[in-house]
Amino acid sequence: MFISQPATLEKKTQAVTPPAALQRRRWVVLAQGLTTAVFVILSLEALFAAAGLGEQEFLKRDGELGFVPMEGKHVTWRKEGFSRTQFNSCGMSDREYSLDKPAGTFRIAVIGDSMVESLQVDRSQSFCRLVEQELNKGNPERKFQVMNFGVSSYNLGQIYLRLQKLVTKFHVDLVLLCVRHNSVFDVFPRTPASFFFARPYFFLGNNGRLIQDYTVQRLWDKSGEARRLRACQWLREHSRTWGVVSSFMESAAAWYLQLSSNGLKWGADVTDKQTAFAPASKEEVRPLSGGQASPALANLPSNRRIAGGGTADTVASSCHDCPQQDDGLLAGKNSTGNAGAGEARAAAYYWPIAEALVCGMNETSQAGNSQLAILRLPTDYKPNNPETELLRRTASLHHIPFIDASGSFEKAKALGLVRLFYIKHFTPAGHILLTSQLTPYLASLPRIKEFCQSSARTEAPPWGTHRHE
Template identity: 35%
Template sequence: MTPLMTPQQVKTESETQDITLPPGAPKAKKRWLLRTGEFIILLILAVLVLETFFKFAGIGEQEFLQPDKQLGSKHIPGKLVTWRMEGYSHDKLSSSGLRDSEHQISKSPGVRRIALLGDSSTEGMQVPLNETYGKVVERLLNEGGQKYEVINFACSGYSTGQQLLQYERDVRQYHPDIVLLLYNRGDSVENIFTPGPTVLSQPRPYFYLDANNQLQMDPSVLEACSSKLKPHPFWDYLKENSRIYGVISATGLVLSINEHNYRKWMGWLTNLTNAFVKNDRPSTWTVPYAKQNPDNVTEALLTRINKEITADGGKFALIIFPNVVQDPDLQRQQSLFELLAHRQNFAFLDLTRPFFDADFHSYFLEYHFSSRGHAFVAQQLEPLIEKLSARHDLDATQNGEAPVNQQDRRN
């Protein structure tokens, strides 16, 4: 008779093998691979669940800039942007990367085109797209019976120099009749090279006046960051599609603005990385030209912009951001650029006085225009645009051309 086995004596075949196999045998390796596979699958599921949650919650969708070899940065075409850092908006960038609705490059007869240049104040991420001053002034102008099309080319962080290059590369092909540039405080400093850690972290083209007082571009920073400005499929995909990436990026931005220790730590990490990673050029270098005056360089840039727009048959107007904080540098430039406008015969509008005459506190969120502020700016721009339109038609008549409002319109 076969003796009965106690429960403690009953062992499965696999358990017997576990006892008899030495450590590091194939069975242990299989178990490690199985656990690794389970971890990867769970990680993928967790990422998908979190991405789905963020999508429905509208979180992590504030990433909207990508590198550009010529301008330093530009909008991501077609990107859905949910902005909460100051104000709120939930809109999609156009297929050509404009903070605007879709616009054809070709201009229809009978339509007067207005192009807007500027930085984040004109871009208007802080309010819904239809409440930006570009959209509001377009509606106001079209109430008069004529057909106006306002196209917003503004991009966060752009200097006057970047706006010049943007006009030459992107805006000119749209053949605008009028170009409005909203100048903001700090734009002049961004036009010239200033040594410091932000030079490589925020690459852009810089400008200077040579020994003959001629405007020249300094591409050295763009060249130093050429590898950084090249397309990187993996990171570009995350920036365009991953909301988790967007949350991490937004957290880093907020910390860099508000936390001194975080900035110090990131600076240390950047220096450590630069010590081991080969850059195209060193982080500090000397430039082959004299120290520049930002006001003089900005004057030269505005003069060039006006000349190019005039040569293309358009009208140029410089708009000054309302100096409600009475910044001394902007106060100086207000007078300086107004004199330049008279000398170069382009339109000039300083928004400071109209804002002071109104209850301007409700026209701002923190640093940017509120919806009421955008509407107020549009009201100030409407008569200026109508005046420039009349002047543009007069020039066309004198040149033997039909004014815009008399051109045949397509059905």
């Protein structure tokens, strides 16, 4: 073996070398050590790049949005499903797009969280790409671009800000807001704050308008974890070896936590969220131009009237299939032990903020000469039907096209023929099923119809017809 030789060589050399030569030899040893270190690091980087290791971190801190994807970052995703992808120069999990819209092109911006981002499947298998292929099928003169603006762990507030900051730059024609189940719970702060929860939160001012709250973000930015992240930002963006070390440290911390507390604690319960929902100090808040809740909701949170009439209680009770025993996001986290009813109540209680955010997105879209549509994403958990109902009412009240894709997924799940979800996110089959729902619906929207009619059409659209609900 190679390791047995140097020890004897070293001894022999040391025995005969004079001090000056010894000094020189020390430098040589140091130089050799440094060269080896560089060689090892470069070799590891190459090896990890080939194997797709240490590429799981892709989010960086952002003063405005809390966190954003790193531009141009290579990501290999193995936590759920598998994909190897590269974020584009704008931090989108998509190919490069020009800011100027090419002539004769219809742009659809899909905004949402990790369900849209679709890191669990190959990019070519994501519903954004499949819908684009379907819309472009059959007529080469018609050009649709379906742009993926999804970012993992984004709440409605961050989606709203991303729409304002990034999406509008691309002059999109249609904005498709994808809302997953239980998303209302992410609009208010969670305790304790961590990287993902240190983000802007929103509450309603006395005039019913949205106010952006930076408190959690500012507090977290002063923490040791934030300082550590800032210090190694370059490594996080560029080094796979760092990614490996970082991942190992996370596992070790989790192992230690598990050992010390005999079980990891995830998130917080509804009670925590309610107490965490506190107005921020003056310097931490910023009123937003858009986003106003319905006038009937002005005195929230004491007034629990909701959009479209009725109260939180009536929505919860009118929903016959409302979950009684929650096994979803809040499972086991409610100290009252009545999580199902609590979930429905909480959804209604906090809905005005979500509604104001949706309204804000609608206003922003209209200001950019585009239209907002809402897609209710299906879930593998027990669906939060009260929330869906609230979303539907909000969409109806503000004349926003709305499609709920849950129904077909429930049917397909009942048949149990294919696996539609890995854990939380779609499998390739899930993306195909969603595409089959979404494409005819999008094609039936007046804007798209208009675009299709304006472009030279030589044959019938391949997606068939879809009837509005």
